[in-house]
Amino acid sequence: MKLISKTQITLALLGSTALMSQVAIAAELDEIVVTATKRSVxxxxxxxxxxxxxxxxxxDFEISAIKDLAVLTPGLQMAQRSSTWTPYIRGIGTQETAAGTEAGVSTYIDGVYLSSPWGASLAFNNIERVEVLKGPQGTLFGRNATGGLVHIITRDPQQETLVKGKVGYGNYDTAIAQLYATTGLSENLSADIAINYRKQSKGFGTNVTTGERLDGDKDFGIRSKFLFEKGDVRLTLAGDYSKHDSAQGDNRALRPGSITPIIPGVLEFGALPGFQDVQLDTNPLSQTENFGGSLTFELARNNFDFKSISAYREARNDSLFDNDGIPIPLVSVLANVDVDTFTQEVQLTSNSNERLHWIVGAFYMKDDNGYSEPRGLNIYGGAFAPAGIGGQGLIHRVATNSISAYGELAYDLSDATTLTGGLRYTRDKKTLSGVTDIYAADESLIATIPTPEVSEVWSEPTWRLVLSHEIDDNRMVYASYNRGFRSGAYNTVSITGVPVDPEIADAFEVGFKSDLLDNRLRFNTAAYYTDYSGLQIAVTRGINTLLLNAGSAKIYGLEVEGQFAATDDLTLVFGLNLMNTEYSEFAAQVGCTDQVGGITIGIVCDPQGNELQRAPATTFNLGFNYEKTVSFGTIGASANYYFSDEFFWEFDNRVKEDSYGVLNGRISWRNKNDSYGISAYARNLTDTEYASFFVAQASLNDQFTAAPPRTYGIELNFNF
Known part of the structure; x- marks a missing residue:
């Protein structure tokens, strides 16, 4: 794989910033207000x-979607599975996206929980900010936030009329267009609309079987808000729709040495012309649609604030992908996922200046999550099919009813020291039902096998305890203990009827936050230790992936993050995560894989002592943003380098991703009144080759999906 030296990149960035740092006077860093504690702080x-x-x-740093957040977030990694992107924080996450499987890292948008990864592939347009909380958030957020959470906050409408947007064009025949508009409709009512369009007409590689270029990527999204404000009342109605057509996450190529030799006429991996090329019997297709709406009611009183968030969301995905990664119709899958979710949250928050601050609330979720393969699972089809069998179809659903109540108290022991304690109690009920259809070679139905309906109830308390101390107005320290839990689950692809129990995380953290050098330097650091029990692991059995409770794991690490306003025009950003992970206990008879004669086979192993999946020991980012006002407008330049140390794709630590670095950059110009401008961007400037997804399929082969190569383009911006 192509790599660029970490030292070269670091020296290049520091050298370029040093040349631009001749101005001695520097501005202060802006204050950032977040809602990590469900208050604006x-x-x-x-x-x-x-x-x-x-x-x-x-x-500035060309972060256009949720998948790009890792380049500025220490401890965060993103994994691509089919048309979804799933986050890992501090070594915790999941690549399993089957119905009813919930992530170890939660995703929220404007306080609304997204229950399925199919609903989290969001393009960024009307975004106010993104907050990434690290470690278990078991009290105020609670649901499935054992690793942490990603919270996307969109802009609110304004009374003042504003229209802004951009159009652009890039390589691989990529066209983009974005529009955001807001205005006041009356004295108390304002509205906005955000539209996003992106079409990549050419794929990154070629299917050498057909000689055709792979399909590209197409995004369309629209989102709107209506905001009513009068006196102490604030009412927000939001709605959104998005459609994503892409198969890039299913363009699977064989890993070197994993080719199945018993099938003649299949090229060795090394014979493929390029890293992005594949050899499939059919080009994969994937179409995802999301629709959602929410109503947020807020009421301010003398001593407390009341808030209610009601939301409904739908997610749909239809996929056709070649599951074997070879040009013979051996294993292909036509799969459908549909998710319907209703959530309701209410909360009361104190707003007085007393020493005791409190928040109480309740959360309810009703989620119906379905997975089906209508005649879609062509296992060893064609000449390799068992006599008289043409495939099977699955229709399975998981219904979830969840209710929880929570509360948190913060007491000021002194003007500088605060003790915070929180408790949440969650009750989940999940029900599995469905059928399996068996088809003949002529696609006629042979038999329908019902799945007996089964249910399971899990109830778990989670908590949070924090002691924080303000050293002065610009420095604070804290120590915390948090317990989080990830809900139990049923496997809907490999039906066992046996539930997977909840995952429990106990996390301990000490941290230091500071604004130094007259608020020019923001330097934050945290040391953390997490003890996981009942760890949910995605295990490949045959061609399917299922969750198992694997045992326990221990994680400890150190995180550093900050910004430095070197001059009025130049700001540096930096982040570092050092992490050590280990499976301290592991259940016997797990489904590890090995290579025997070029075939990936399932074996029994003991992964105790292995590193966790997607848990690199070192990740860091280093970047700068430079803006200078000149006689003809404002010129800008920014760059960011992200480095990931080597890591293992699976819990058996057999397949390792080498360390890699990704460099992104942007230059821009805006006219004097900021009404229009032009910019040029490049992502993965050094064309680093690395994988964004890997799967080992017992009795078949190892496959990976290549991450995007170097992309670049120009954009025209307008603002009036």
Whole structure:
């Protein structure tokens, strides 16, 4: 794989910034307000490890979707599975996206929980900021936030009329267009609309079987808010729709040495012309649609604030993918996922200046999550099919009813010291039902086998305890203990009827936050230790993936994050995560894989002592943003380098991803009154080759999906 030296990149960035740092006078860093504690608070006053990325930083560092957040977030990694992106924070996450499986890292948008990863592939347009909370958030957020959570906050409508947007064109025949508009409709009512369009007409590689270029990527999204404000009442109605057509996450190529030799006429991996090329019997297709709406009611009183968030969301995905990664119709899958979710949350928050601050609330979720393969699972089809069998179809659903209540108290022991305690109690009920259809070779139905309906109830308390101390107005320290839990689950692809029990995380953290050098340097650091029990692991059995409770794991690490306003025009950003992970206990008879004669086979192993999946020992980012006002407008330049140390794709630690680095950059110009401008961007400037997804399929082969190569383009911006 192509790599660029970490030292070269670091020296290049520091050298370029040093040349631009001749101006001695520097501005202060802006205050960032976050809602990590469900209150609007300065990020430097929150005793939580949290990264906040502002709308300006999203533009400056070319972060256009949730998948790009890792380049500015220490401890965060993103994994691509099919058309979804799933986050890992501090070594915790999941690549399993089957119905009813919930992530170890939660995703929220404007306080609304997204229950399915199919609903989290969001393009960024009207974003105010993104908050990434690290470690278990078991009290105020609670649901499935054992690793942490990603919270996307969109802009609110304004009374003042504003229209802004951009159009652009890039390589691989990529066209983009974005529009955001807001205005007042009356004295108390304002509205906005955000539209996003992106079409990549050419795929990154070629299917050498057909000689055709792979399909590209197409995004369309629209989102709107209506905001009513009068006196103490604030009412927000929001709705959104998005459609994503892409198969890039299913363009699977064989890993070197994993080719199945018993099938003649299949090229060895090394014979493929390029890293992005594949050899499939059919080009994969994937279409995802999301629809949602929410109503937020807020009422301010003398001593407390009341808030209610009611939301309904739908997610649909239809996929056709070649599951074997070879040009013979051996294993292909036509799969459908549909998710319907209703959530309701209410909360009361104190707003007085007393020493005791409190928040209480309740949360309810009703989720119906379905997975089906209508005649879609062509296992060893064609000449390899068992006599008389043409495939099977699955229709399975998981219904979830969840209710929880929570409360948190913060007491000021002194003007500088605060003790915070929180408790949440959650009750989940999940029900599995469905059928399996068996088809003949002529696609006629042979038999329908019902899945007996089964249910399971899980009830878990989670809590939070924090002691924080403000050394002075610009420095604070804290120590915290948090317990989080990830809900139990049923496997809907490999039906066993046996539930997977909840995952429990106990996390201990000490942190230091500071604004130094007259608020020019923001330096935050945290040391953490997490003990996981009942760890849910995605295990490949045959061609399917299922969850198992694997045992226990221990994680400890150190995180550093900050910004430095070197001059009025130049700001540096930096982040570092050092982490050690280990499976301290592991259940016997697990489904590990090995290579025998070029075939991936399932074996029994003991992964105790292995590193966790997607848990690199070192990740860091280093970047700068430079803006200078000149006689003909404002010129800008920004760059960011992200480095990931080597890591293992699976719990058996057999397949390792080498260390890699990704460099992104942008240059821009805006006219004097900021009404229009032009910019040029490049992502993965050094064309580093690395994988964004890997799967080992017992009795078949190892496959990976290549991450995007170097992309670049120009954009025209307008603002009036």
């Amino acid at each position: 300065n990020i430097q006053s929150v005793p939580i490890s949290v990264t906040a990325i502002t709308s300006e930083q999203l533009d």
